Amino acid sequence: KKTIEIGVFTGYSLLLTALTIPEDGQITAIDVNRETYEIGLPIIKKAGVDHKINFIESEALSVLDQLLKDSENEGSFDYAFVDADKDNYCNYHERLMKLLKVGGIAVYDNTLWGGTVAVPEEQVPDHFRGSSRQAILDLNRSLADDPRVQLSHVALGDGITICRRIF
Numbered sequence: 001k002k003t004i005e006i007g008v009f010t011g012y013s014l015l016l017t018a019l020t021i022p023e024d025g026q027i028t029a030i031d032v033n034r035e036t037y038e039i040g041l042p043i044i045k046k047a048g049v050d051h052k053i054n055f056i057e058s059e060a061l062s063v064l065d066q067l068l069k070d071s072e073n074e075g076s077f078d079y080a081f082v083d084a085d086k087d088n089y090c091n092y093h094e095r096l097m098k099l100l101k102v103g104g105i106a107v108y109d110n111t112l113w114g115g116t117v118a119v120p121e122e123q124v125p126d127h128f129r130g131s132s133r134q135a136i137l138d139l140n141r142s143l144a145d146d147p148r149v150q151l152s153h154v155a156l157g158d159g160i161t162i163c164r165r166i167f
């Protein structure tokens, strides 16, 4: 019912969440670029779910830190979908572990990184190398070691990791 979307672009996943949550559900949707959100907004309005969305044009990390300044937000979110700058995924996860309620779900997109997370370093094509791949490798390792979550890795699209906060 109370959700966060980090990385909106034109709102494809945002629309899916908005259609799925209850009529009085709320999504805090964050992206550094409002223009792309506005491209998809007519479709979101046509679907009759725009009233569920609070779009914030900003770097996501500062919004999460701002939310955490209000203790009422701690442990209050049911769901988060993360699909933005990979370099910050571990930072987002630390904030989300405080914002999500126990039993809440965080979903991280692109955790297979084109399959290259399971390929020896020397066989990774040049265009998959770089800080984003390293950030996904770091995230996958730290999630596997994180006692606060139960994990399911789904080999769908570019890989999604579903984490349930268990304490």
Ligand SMILES: C[S@@+](CC[C@H](N)C(=O)[O-])C[C@H]1O[C@@H](n2cnc3c(N)ncnc32)[C@H](O)[C@@H]1O
Pocket (backbone or CB within 6 Å): 006, 007, 008, 009, 010, 011, 012, 013, 014, 030, 031, 032, 033, 036, 058, 059, 060, 061, 083, 084, 085, 088
């Ligand atoms: C892959 S797209 C998101 C796609 C979207 N989830 C969908 O279903 O179409 C990534 C988005 O993350 C946004 N982004 C990148 N870095 C960000 C940051 N630091 N804070 C917030 N948004 C960011 C980009 O502007 C871009 O729109």
